[in-house]
Amino acid sequence: CKQRPNLVGDRCESGMDRRYTYNQYTRKCEFFVAVGCGIPSENNFGSRRECFETCNNTSPCLKREMGSAIGLYSAFTYDRNSDICKKVRYTFGNDFWPKYNKFKTDVQCQQECTPQYYSHSG
Numbered sequence: 001c002k003q004r005p006n007l008v009g010d011r012c013e014s015g016m017d018r019r020y021t022y023n024q025y026t027r028k029c030e031f032f033v034a035v036g037c038g039i040p041s042e043n044n045f046g047s048r049r050e051c052f053e054t055c056n057n058t059s060p061c062l063k064r065e066m067g068s069a070i071g072l073y074s075a076f077t078y079d080r081n082s083d084i085c086k087k088v089r090y091t092f093g094n095d096f097w098p099k100y101n102k103f104k105t106d107v108q109c110q111q112e113c114t115p116q117y118y119s120h121s122g
Contacts (some may be wrong), residue, residue: 001055003043005117009034020045021117022055029055030117048114049080061113063101076103078113085109 001022009017017034021043029051045051052059065077067088075093076085078101085106096102103109 001043003041005032005043006038006041007032007034008036008038008040008044020048020051022051023115023117024055026115027056027059028112028115029061030115032117048083052080059113060098060101065101076106076109077101078103078109083114085114 002024005019005021007019007021009019019032019034019040020029021032022028022045023030029045029048031048043055045054049062052062061078062080064080065088067075067077068091069089071089071091073090073093075088075090075096077088078084079086085103087106090102096104097108097112101113103112
């Protein structure tokens with residue numbers, strides 16, 4: 001989890017290979033599209049969930065938050081199975097990030113749980 005990603009995929013015959021790498025500085029699992037074909041490094045995962053479970057298994061992004069059909073408050077939660085942020089309703093309007101997988105905005109949810117990888121090498 002501390003290695004730099006090698007940005008390769010393991011599905012050489014298909015077009016786009018979606019991969020994920022752990023950023024030890026932000027403690028987030030970041031999405032990237034593989035730029036080549038080869039053997040992925042240890043910091044190169046096939047799903048964001050696998051990345052979190054391996055490198056940051058206490059991340060609030062892994063917590064399952066259940067909404068309520070009759071809730072008074074709207075919020076967003078990261079769905080670890082579909083890798084997207086979803087709008088949900090809650091009965092109570094408290095208990096937000098960083099302790100919980102519940103966000104006031106979709107943008108905040110995406111920034112914390114579904115970021116993209118950007119090379120910092122200049």
